[in-house]
Every structure is written in C-alpha cells, then in structure tokens.
Amino acid sequence: MIFVAPDLASHETIVRQLIRIGYDRLNGYLSGGLEAWQSAGLPLEMSQRLELPALRDQVAHGQGPLVLDVRQHNEFRAGHIQGSLNIELGKLSAHLDGLPRDLPIVTVCASGMRSSIAGSILQRDGRSNIQVVDEMGAPEWISRGYPSATGDEYPLVQRPPPPVLGGRPWPAPGGPHRLSVGQLVQGNAPHAGQKSAHMGKESHVHLARKPQ
Amino acid sequence: MFIEMIGIASLGNTTYVIGSEQAGQCAVIDPVRDVDHYIAAANKHGVKVSYALETHVHNDFVSGARELAAQTGCQVGASASGGLLFPSLRLQENDDLAMGELTLKALHTPGHTPEHVAYLALEHGKPVAVFTGGALMLGGAARVDLLGDRLAPLLARWLRHTIQDKLLLLPDDVKVYPTHGGGSFCSAAPASQGGIPSTIGQERQHNPFAAPMDELEFVKFALTGLGSYPLYYKHMADINRRGPDVLGGTYRLASLTALSVHHQMEEGSVLVDTRRQLEFNQNHIPSSILVPLNDNFSTWIGWVIP
Numbered sequence: 001m002i003f004v005a006p007d008l009a010s011h012e013t014i015v016r017q018l019i020r021i022g023y024d025r026l027n028g029y030l031s032g033g034l035e036a037w038q039s040a041g042l043p044l045e046m047s048q049r050l051e052l053p054a055l056r057d058q059v060a061h062g063q064g065p066l067v068l069d070v071r072q073h074n075e076f077r078a079g080h081i082q083g084s085l086n087i088e089l090g091k092l093s094a095h096l097d098g099l100p101r102d103l104p105i106v107t108v109c110a111s112g113m114r115s116s117i118a119g120s121i122l123q124r125d126g127r128s129n130i131q132v133v134d135e136m137g138a139p140e141w142i143s144r145g146y147p148s149a150t151g152d153e154y155p156l157v158q159r160p161p162p163p164v165l166g167g168r169p170w171p172a173p174g175g176p177h178r179l180s181v182g183q184l185v186q187g188n189a190p191h192a193g194q195k196s197a198h199m200g201k202e203s204h205v206h207l208a209r210k211p212q
Numbered sequence: 213m214f215i216e217m218i219g220i221a222s223l224g225n226t227t228y229v230i231g232s233e234q235a236g237q238c239a240v241i242d243p244v245r246d247v248d249h250y251i252a253a254a255n256k257h258g259v260k261v262s263y264a265l266e267t268h269v270h271n272d273f274v275s276g277a278r279e280l281a282a283q284t285g286c287q288v289g290a291s292a293s294g295g296l297l298f299p300s301l302r303l304q305e306n307d308d309l310a311m312g313e314l315t316l317k318a319l320h321t322p323g324h325t326p327e328h329v330a331y332l333a334l335e336h337g338k339p340v341a342v343f344t345g346g347a348l349m350l351g352g353a354a355r356v357d358l359l360g361d362r363l364a365p366l367l368a369r370w371l372r373h374t375i376q377d378k379l380l381l382l383p384d385d386v387k388v389y390p391t392h393g394g395g396s397f398c399s400a401a402p403a404s405q406g407g408i409p410s411t412i413g414q415e416r417q418h419n420p421f422a423a424p425m426d427e428l429e430f431v432k433f434a435l436t437g438l439g440s441y442p443l444y445y446k447h448m449a450d451i452n453r454r455g456p457d458v459l460g461g462t463y464r465l466a467s468l469t470a471l472s473v474h475h476q477m478e479e480g481s482v483l484v485d486t487r488r489q490l491e492f493n494q495n496h497i498p499s500s501i502l503v504p505l506n507d508n509f510s511t512w513i514g515w516v517i518p
Binding site for chain 1: 220222223244245246273274276437439440442443444448451456457459462463464465466467468469470471473474476481482483484485486487489490492493494495496497498499500501502503504505509510512513514515516517518
C-alpha cells in the first residue's frame with residue numbers, strides 16, 4: 001500500500017492507525033505528491049461531481065442515473081432518495097460485477113465522504129460514467145423535501161445466517177485444545193491436562209442454567 | 213493508585229493504565245500496538261509496566277499486549293479459555309494480580325466473546341473500579357454476533373448473566389471503565405463515548421442492557437439492530453490468538469519517487485489518497501483509492517482495500 005499524504009505528521013497517523021489493524025508492511029508515500037507525479041509526465045484525472053438539485057432534475061426527468069446510496073443499511077432505512085439502491089460502501093467491491101457498465105451511476109451518502117470513496121472504487125474499476133455527490137447527501141435531500149422513502153422499498157433476499165467470522169484452519173496446529181461451547185454450557189470436566197484452559201468453577205454453575 | 217485513560221479514536225476504544233506509585237507497578241488493559249503512549253504514562257508516574265492485560269480476544273484490532281511485553285518485559289495476562297498460543301498468564305475466575313495497595317481481580321464475563329474477563333480493581337481490598345471491556349459499556353454492551361449468528365443467541369444469554377448476575381452485584385459507587393466506546397463497531401447500541409468513567413449505579417439506572425428483562429426478552433434485545441462491521445475483523449482474532457509480530461516501535465513510511473510509485477502500482481500495489489474528498493475529486497492519480505485521513509481512516513482501509 002502506497003499513500004498520497006501531505007506531511008510527516010500524517011505519515012505517523014497512517015502508520016499508527018494501520019499497525020493497530022495489522023497492516024505491517026506499508027510500501028511508502030509518494031514524495032512530492034501530485035506535483036511530482038505530473039512533473040514525471042504521468043497523468044491525473046478528476047471525478048465528475050454532482051449537486052443535489054442537479055440530481056433531482058435528472059431523476060425527475062426519467063431515464064435518470066442509477067442512484068447508489070453507500071451508507072450503512074440502517075441509515076438507508078431511516079430515509080433515502082426515492083428509488084435509490086443501497087450497497088454499503090464496505091460491500092461495494094464485492095458487487096462490482098453486478099453493477100451495469102452502460103448505466104450512469106451517481107454515488108451518494110450523508111456527507112460526501114463515503115460517496116467519494118465509492119466513486120474512486122468505481123473509477124478504479126474502469127468506469128467513466130460515474131458522478132459523485134461529494135457535498136452533503138441523502139439527509140439534506142430529505143430535508144429539502146425532494147422525493148424520498150423510508151425502509152426498504154422492495155423486499156430483500158432472505159438467507160440463513162452468513163458463515164462464521166474469523167474462520168480459520170481447524171484444528172489449530174500445535175495449539176492447546178480449547179473448550180468447545182458445549183463443554184462450557186454443560187460444565188463438563190476438561191480433558192486431562194487441560195485445566196489451564198478452564199474458567200472458574202462458579203461460572204459453569206451459572207452458565208449451565210437452562211433457558212426459562 | 214492511579215488510572216490513566218488513553219483514547220484510541222481510530223477504533224472507538226479506550227486503553228487504561230492502572231497502577232500503584234508506592235508499589236512502582238502498573239498494568240495496561242487492552243493495549244493497541246503503538247505502545248509508546250503507555251510507556252510514557254508509566255514513566256510519568258515513575259512505575260514499571262508489570263502486566264499487559266486483555267479483556268478478550270479482540271476482533272476489532274491487533275492487540276498490543278505482546279508488543280508491550282517485548283518492549284517493557286511485562287507479562288501478558290488473558291483469560292485462560294481464550295487459548296492464546298504464546299506465553300501468558302492464563303487468568304481464571306477470581307485470580308488476583310497484586311500491585312501494592314491495588315489488586316486486580318479477574319472476573320469471567322462471557323457475552324461479547326465466550327472467554328471475556330473483566331478486571332475488578334480493589335484498593336486496600338475495597339472494590340473501586342471495574343474494567344469491563346465489552347461486557348458493559350456506557351449505556352450499552354458490546355455485540356454478541358461477531359463470532360457467528362449461530363452462537364449469538366447463546367452469547368446473548370451469557371451476556372445477560374454477566375451483566376445482571378455478576379457486574380450489577382458490584383457496589384453502586386464502583387467506577388466503570390469500558391474498552392469499547394460508541395465509536396466502535398463492536399458496540400451493539402449507540403453508547404456514549406464521553407463520560408468515562410461511569411459507575412455501576414449509573415449503568416443500573418440508565419443502561420438498557422441492565423433493565424430487568426427475562427432471558428428471551430434480553431436475547432431479542434441484544435440481537436436487534438446490529439449493523440455490519442468492517443471486513444478486516446475476520447482476521448483479527450486469529451492474529452491475536454497466535455500472537456502478533458513484534459514491531460519494536462512505530463516506523464516511518466519510505467519516500468518513493470513518482471516513477472517508483474507508478475511501477476509498484478503496475479505490479480499490483482494499491483495507491484491510497486488520504487486527502488479530503490473535495491481535493492481528491494478535483495484532481496487525483498488514476499486508479500488511486502480515496503480514503504481521507506481522519507479518525508475512521510483505518511476502519512475504511514480495512515473495509516474497502518481487499
């Protein structure tokens with residue numbers, strides 16, 4: 001990972017924040033920033049920006065763009081641009097194949113930050129018909145009285161629970177045996193030599209309670 | 213006895229340094245990997261770091277406990293049933309860590325995770341503070357669904373037991389110091405971020421998780437309204453259980469020329485533009501990903517960069 005970051009203080013913040021979540025090998029930063037990039041004869045590009053009134057005009061005249069709301073689902077449900085599609089920013093990369101390439105897409109969020117991040121992801125995906133609402137967003141749209149809706153306008157797919165977080169190789173090679181949930185619930189004695197992997201006795205008594 | 217709170221805004225968490233100046237010792241509870249702040253806090257009080265304590269196997273960050281142990285020679289202490297694969301004190305219910313007039317007592321407080329412990333601080337034997345991790349937050353509790361939807365109802369039942377039959381039995385004036393705050397995606401409900409510490413009495417009165425509820429009501433409540441969480445979470449527990457690599461300190465980013473950056477991008481490196489969105493949208497390097505540098509920087513990096 002390489003960074004465009006203005007100053008040394010920001011470099012320190014980047015390293016601190018990222019080692020906390022396990023990014024240990026960061027390549028570095030672009031020395032001289034965008035000026036150095038241009039001086040090397042390399043190209044720059046811009047994002048197409050869109051303001052809310054212009055978006056309303058496009059939507060009102062039919063044949064509008066696909067309005068992509070990248071806020072969290074609970075924010076979307078609380079109120080959104082009528083007819084907009086909700087894909088949380090964190091899930092956008094997983095949905096790129098399904099987003100049509102021939103349809104203009106406008107990204108929106110609440111403040112313009114997540115929509116701009118989404119715009120950068122879509123542009124990186126090779127799309128040129130992306131517009132970004134990068135100042136304000138759905139809440140301002142609603143407060144201006146533009147057409148809006150709450151909840152999910154159409155039913156969502158219902159599925160069994162997703163796979164377990166943190167799936168890992170099993171059994172853990174060389175690791176100590178760990179208690180299964182069943183053992184904890186039933187308060188079973190641990191296997192011989194496994195005492196250290198066992199919580200205090202008192203908690204087992206309580207945890208063994210059946211639902212009332 | 214002293215307690216220093218060190219907020220970790222990028223995670224919505226708080227780390228605590230608690231110690232005894234008379235004994236010349238302190239413990240750091242739920243440290244992150246840039247441990248210099250804790251060492252500075254210990255130095256300020258003229259004490260050495262004796263323990264790096266975990267309330268649980270974290271899902272939202274890489275623990276700094278091992279880093280702190282490597283840099284200070286302290287011992288890592290964690291719940292025995294967390295199954296850490298590196299040397300540590302394996303703490304069980306009612307295990308005491310004594311530091312002069314101060315004693316930290318491990319309480320098994322399952323819910324957010326099954327092995328979760330809280331640390332009750334006693335001063336001359338009198339309970340004065342409890343470090344609750346995610347078991348009890350200010351006006352909330354940490355979510356029970358991070359280890360899979362199938363386990364969540366079971367963990368919710370344990371959480372009720374933890375809160376109602378264990379933590380709320382503590383005296384009203386015991387101060388509550390949670391690790392997770394409202395800004396953490398580990399939070400189940402919008403808990404307040406300021407106001408640390410709260411007290412057991414305040415939480416008994418105002419925390420919806422402390423309201424009298426039968427088991428079924430509680431489980432429903434604990435499983436309602438949970439949003440999505442960053443993708444990087446799925447790697448954290450495994451790293452923390454195996455033992456994160458020791459960095460030996462933070463480091464500087466290397467300076468790269470434009471042509472080198474261009475070359476590395478062609479080789480597959482991702483270029484992240486950390487400027488504000490309006491600057492980025494006016495002018496940026498093709499194929500770069502925008503992630504503005506603010507308190508949510510690492511969250512979005514962990515969420516959008518595969």
